Amino acid sequence: MQDIIDGFLKFQREVFPARSALFKRLATSQKPGVLFVTCSDSRVVPELLTQREPGDMFVIRNAGNIVPSYGPEPGGVSATVEYAVAVLGVSDIVICGHSDCGAMGAISTCKCLDHLPAVAAWLRHADAAKVINAAGTYASPEAKLNALVRENVVAQLANIRTHPSVALALAQGRLNLHGWIYDIEQGAIDALDGSAAPQHFVSLAEHPHVCATRTRPA
Structure with a gap:
């Protein structure tokens, strides 16, 4: 300390x-331009990764970079999303997962979380990614985890679209969504290309203008 x-x-x-x-x-x-949603993992520092100044980004951090779908009892994440979009008027939202994610690792290995009931309940917001990941075949446990990290970013992008403030901003063409995966060892980011069919992740360094959901010009 x-x-x-x-x-x-x-x-x-x-x-x-x-x-x-x-x-x-x-x-x-x-007047931040971006809402950045990422994991609480101590190795992921959004301002360092993006070389941003204080005031540039509105940041949400939690286990697994999760955004629960909008519901009748919205919590802190929902309130923060709503404030960022409806009040601060951010033009972009980034959901950023990362390599070696402990939260996704627990899901990938079906780790018993009976002794961590709050964590277990929280990770249920990644159930869509969990089901898709479980249906696949992988060369190794690491490959399975890497795939789950990606599926989770896709799932959280779907979740955030259920928030009324986000849905309205997307419909009005004043918001872009981005899905990123940060590789801790390599210092690299892969980004979801929403224009591809099917959607897939590409190197952000090689495709700096890629976007998960583009509703306005870059």
């Missing part, structure tokens, strides 16, 4: 003064 405190003191002493104008502007307003 002392390392965390020391880091803040260094920020306050060295970083903040050099960027005081940015923080003064952000003190009273924010």
Whole structure:
């Protein structure tokens, strides 16, 4: 914990003064262009991956980068999605999974989660991905996990479309959806190409304009 405190003191002493104008502007307003949904995994740092500044992205992090379908009792994720789209007016939403995901690993190996009932209940929001993954054949457990990570991103993109604010923004052509997979070891991202039939993931470095669902010009 002392390392965390020391880091803040260094920020306050060295970083903040050099960027005081940015923080003064952000003190009273924010206008992020992107809602970034990713895993709580400590190895995934959205602002580092995308080289964004404070104020650039509205971020949701949870186990498995999950977005529950909209329901009669919306929770914190639903409220955050609604605020990002309806109030902040983000123009893009990214759902970003990653390699070696513990949440997806538990699903892939059918790990018993009786001792973690909250985790088990949360991961049921990935059941669509689980069923599709279970129906496939894979060369190795790692290949099965990698496939599930991808299927989960596709499933969460489907879930987020059920949110009224997202559905409206898509219908009005003012929102794009993106599905990403971050490879921790390689430092690479694969992105879902929604224009392909069937949809598949391609290298973002080679296809920087790829989009899962494009409703407005890039």
